[in-house]
Amino acid sequence: MNSAPSSAAPALMLDEAALHAAATTHLEEGAVTPAFSQHRDDIVRLLNDALATELVCVLRYKRHHFTAHGLASPAIAAEFMVHAGEEAAHADLIARRIVQLGGEPDFSPDTLLARSHAQYDTASDLQAMVRANLVAERIAVEAYRQMIALIGDKDPTTKRMLEGILADEEEHADELRDLLEN
Template sequence: MTGSLALDVDRIRREAQRTIDAGPVRSAYGPDIERVISVLNNVVAAEVVGWLRCTRQAILAHGTAPTPTSKLFEAQADRKMRHAVAVADRIVQLGGQPNFDPATLAQRARTDYSTADDAALRAMLEQNLLAARIVVPTYRQIAHWLGDRDPASRHLIESVLIDEKQNARDLTALLSASSNAPAPAPSPGRPLHRGTPDR
């Protein structure tokens, strides 16, 4: 049939292979992709260290029965693990490898895995609040740095940032509450936006 669409199958195959070889979104970053993956791996480290800290504190605060403080620590630990997994997923989508190496977690985390020797609840709350006050401006800066180059990664970090701000508010409320006042229930957190590769 004259006028029919002629496809250059070889050319299409070559272009498709080049796209696959380039990785999911590497062309959007060029040489910066390794820096992006490194920064996201630092977020993974911070959230894993936070999960470890909050999990330990939840166990200590629980004692023989659940308390409002132990429930808050449990909720925050759960959020942090979900953050770490979601950001690790995004790293894979970017063609990288998530780094959960225990040998380097602490140095990449920016926050400190410190524990109160006497397991005092106020000291544990203060440790987590300090960590939140470190990661909130850090994540805000990362989201700004990502900008429009990778909206999926930026939206993911912004979702984590919203949760971390809520963590800070919950911790501040518990710290400022009097010993006889009922502590606020931990907020459930927002569903995380799991980044998808840009097309």
């Protein structure tokens, strides 16, 4: 004999009053609702450091693109320019997200290197350039993994953005590794 449970599980329901309160207070904050605001400053700081890293990577890749020489340099220099463009696109995504969070993207050249996780590089040897870029990509991979773990469910939109950037950085690292092996 099948017997129905004596009490049904409570239905999953949103708190309509809390929704209305969160939506109608501090309208100047845009998408940032009160529940999110406690983590916003930390997330903006993390994103500004990531922005600095991406900008330094753009500069390093462009320098390497224009200064690469040797028999293998045309193909590798072209790859450096592709990576520079993708890093610039990451910087744009990050800057846009900082603004969405009510922050100010920090493009100051005075503090760029100090805030960047990766280094600038002035190598003149093609293999040294590839190696420096691979190290920088591996730093970016680890930095984004740590940021994703830190942010967790505190900001799902930023987390998804960072996961997409992380996938690109992993691809860059694999491509650079392949260049080192050739």
